Amino acid sequence: MGGKLSFLAFRVIGLLAVAFAAWPMLSCSVQQGEDQLHGMIDVAFPSTAVCQVQQKLINFRNVSGTEIVIEGAAISGGTDPEGNFSLLGVKIDAETVPAITGFLSDVHVPSGANYAFVISYTPRSENTSHTAILDIVYTAPKEGVMQIALSGTSAGRAPTCPTGGPTPGGGKGDLNGAVTITIDRIALVSSALSQPISTDPDNTVTPYNPVSVPISFDAAANLVTLPTIGEDIQFLLPRTKTNPLFNLIKGFTLVTTEADGSGTYGDDGSIEIPNVPIHLTECFDTNFDVTLTTGEVTIPNNLPKNLLRTAGFDLTDDQTKVFGSPVDAETLQTVLIGIATFTDTTGASSCTVAQSMEATAGAVIIRATIHLPEGS
Secondary structure, three states: OOOOOOHHHHHHHOOOOOOOOOOOOOOOEEEEOOOOOOEEEEEEOOOEEEOOOEEEEEEEEEOOOOOEEEEEEEEOOOOOOOOOEEEEEEEEOOEEEEOEOOEEEEEEEOOOOEEEEEEEEOOOOOOOEEEEEEEEEEEEOOOEEEEEEEEEEEEEEOOOOOOOOOOOOOEOOOOEEEEEEEEEEEEEEEOOOOOOEEOOHHHEOOOOOOEEEEEEEEOOOOEEEEOOOOHHHOOEEOOEOOOOHHHHOOOOEEEEEOOOEEEEEOOOOOEEEEEEEEEEOOOOOEEEEEEEEOOEEEOOOOOOHHHHHHHOOEEOOOOOEEEOEOOEOOOOEEEEEEEEEOEOOOOOOOOHHHHHHOOOEEEEEEEEEEEOOOOO
């Protein structure tokens, strides 16, 4: 291979020129010498009930005589759209490096050290065979690709498996007048991206500063209005700290809306605001006209469920919909979700994120808290 192997390029174009080697053991132990590993290892999980978790360590040892550098590791995009398998982290001797949104980036393994990738299997569907591929991309001492073929079979549903779906009733439906809503957390998913863009503290280079924007309720008319969010509000999404997005999105992403939005506000605290014209800058320059709702939204076939789970979405039992949460009567917290298509993406020509996002399915989840005026 000439030049530095790009983890993103590998994930996007599917560089699969590897030698295959059968590996019947449930936990493998491979010594890594001067020649970098190139190949595939099979790891099978035992039969597992839906909602239960099985965990395995995939063990290696660095005997190269020098430091090993792993540019990135993740479940290969498209190989497990339900999200049955998860990369939790890597153990290097006694230290564990946790994965961030399912990604490991820039991992350094000292000479002589043992290292093990921690994988979990949590079946999402009953009586089904599941498979996935874990990609591991090495850059030192030599470039190389290692793949782990994961497999598992689900049984029935565990008795303790929670029931998925929105909780009916009990919300606060009597808000009136102009108030503020603080966006405590936001995450964006695109079917073209292998990881979410989120404000989670362990996912960002710098801390996210929660943003408060105006919002107005009219309980008698069952109406909610969200005024335009302009550049002056400085609604900024921090830079993602893990590859591949770290190398593609170089700064903050400014979030604005292009016009006021208005919709329905139910007696149960539900909210639905159709066609909110969200705009993302930085290298995107893309539009995302989305209906924000506390209810249910059907998941399109081309939007991987594992990305939605990683981003923090709740899915219904049948795995076909995501759902939000109405305004809580006590905490005044709410969860707004939406699924739409990215359009008019005119990012810089060198921005591969923008080039890949145009016309793809996307989803947004917003966890927010409503603040009443003092004395109300």
